[in-house]
Amino acid sequence: MNNCTEIAEPELGRDGLDAQESDHQTSLAKRFEGALAHCKVETECLDNRLWDELPERERTARLIGAMGSQSKAARYRDCYVNAIPVDCPACLEKYFSRYSCTLRYCEHCGQWHFSRLMRKYREPISKLIAEGRRRGKTLAMLTFTIRAYDRMPERDEPRRLLQLVRKLFRALGLPDKEWGCIFAVETGHELAVKHPGRKAEGWNLHVHALYYGPYLNWSDGIQRWKELTAGQGQGFYIKQCPSWRRDPERAVRRALVHHFGYILKPAAVTAERIAALEVLFSGIRRVHALGLFYRLPKSETPIPGPRCPKCGHALPLNLRAWHKSERVPVSELEAEGRRDWRAVKRELGRALAFGGRAP
Numbered sequence: 182m183n184n185c186t187e188i189a190e191p192e193l194g195r196d197g198l199d200a201q202e203s204d205h206q207t208s209l210a211k212r213f214e215g216a217l218a219h220c221k222v223e224t225e226c227l228d229n230r231l232w233d234e235l236p237e238r239e240r241t242a243r244l245i246g247a248m249g250s251q252s253k254a255a256r257y258r259d260c261y262v263n264a265i266p267v268d269c270p271a272c273l274e275k276y277f278s279r280y281s282c283t284l285r286y287c288e289h290c291g292q293w294h295f296s297r298l299m300r301k302y303r304e305p306i307s308k309l310i311a312e313g314r315r316r317g318k319t320l321a322m323l324t325f326t327i328r329a330y331d332r333m334p335e336r337d338e339p340r341r342l343l344q345l346v347r348k349l350f351r352a353l354g355l356p357d358k359e360w361g362c363i364f365a366v367e368t369g370h371e372l373a374v375k376h377p378g379r380k381a382e383g384w385n386l387h388v389h390a391l392y393y394g395p396y397l398n399w400s401d402g403i404q405r406w407k408e409l410t411a412g413q414g415q416g417f418y419i420k421q422c423p424s425w426r427r428d429p430e431r432a433v434r435r436a437l438v439h440h441f442g443y444i445l446k447p448a449a450v451t452a453e454r455i456a457a458l459e460v461l462f463s464g465i466r467r468v469h470a471l472g473l474f475y476r477l478p479k480s481e482t483p484i485p486g487p488r489c490p491k492c493g494h495a496l497p498l499n500l501r502a503w504h505k506s507e508r509v510p511v512s513e514l515e516a517e518g519r520r521d522w523r524a525v526k527r528e529l530g531r532a533l534a535f536g537g538r539a540p
């Protein structure tokens with residue numbers, strides 16, 4: 182079957198479903214379905230290939246683009262495979278630095294997000310707890326769930342859920358300066374194999390929180406959660422962090438590793454789901470803070486800048502603000518004899534660990 186007449190109009194081919202205004206009434210799930218159908222036809226007609234033959238990253242990028250975020254799509258495409266050249270000003274060694282798209286669900290950028298969040302929260306939170314009065318308090322992981330979805334949620338649904346969690350904390354009437362929490366909204370995991378009887382295909386939205394403060398009353402919490410969500414609220418779970426009083430620093434680190442851990446886990450199995458998640462959470466801050474954890478003092482540990490692995494001199498690199506035109510394919514840079522400075526650093530580290538000499 183040939184659907185190519187459908188994309189004969191060039192403007193339809195370029196920006197896909199661009200008219201966000203007129204799509205207002207259409208659900209996000211429907212728009213996404215439409216974008217996917219459109220991408221498939223376009224791939225068959227313009228590339229003369231089947232959608233499933235495209236590399237996964239390309240599929241995700243095309244879908245993100247078709248949903249209206251062309252620059253995000255370009256960033257995702259360039260991540261890791263494009264880089265910028267950099268020369269060490271001291272020893273003149275020639276390197277390149279791989280581009281990071283910093284998209285939420287990018288497999289190459291998970292570690293970057295994880296380190297950034299740990300740097301922001303670990304030290305200030307453990308300091309705050311270690312210096313505070315611990316009697317009558319708890320450090321706990323909380324989970325808030327709502328009834329499962331059987332489709333991709335609307336864009337305002339994650340935001341609404343975050344808003345409800347805020348309201349809940351306000352309603353609990355906790356004493357000022359005695360409590361704090363950070364929380365994040367996420368979806369369930371997409372399964373590689375569909376389970377019969379499992380609802381929502383992993384689209385169930387829920388909120389995880391790390392809470393520190395006076396003990397919470399579970400039955401009060403679940404009742405308020407059900408009220409706030411107009412009966413949509415399913416569950417409210419409290420799990421105290423083990424031995425947090427004895428070793429707050431360790432407990433906070435473990436809790437945060439757990440809390441931010443989902444960032445490192447692949448959030449999705451398919452390229453299409455990664456695109457859908459990227460679209461759904463676009464513009465929503467990842468971690469939200471309340472009470473004592475809002476406006477935490479900055480961590481005092483300095484962020485190490487990029488350094489030449491051979492001579493230790495600072496590399497003149499701006500790790501984030503690279504314009505698209507500055508990104509060059511890694512293959513070209515390698516052909517010039519340049520090397521990935523991070524890879525060289527790892528190699529040197531390994532050589533030293535085995536007692537060998539630097540290459």
Ligand SMILES: [Zn+2]
Pocket residue numbers: 269270271272273274489490491492493494
């Ligand atoms: Zn150098």
Ligand SMILES: [Zn+2]
Pocket residue numbers: 257260261281282283284287288289290
């Ligand atoms: Zn990336």
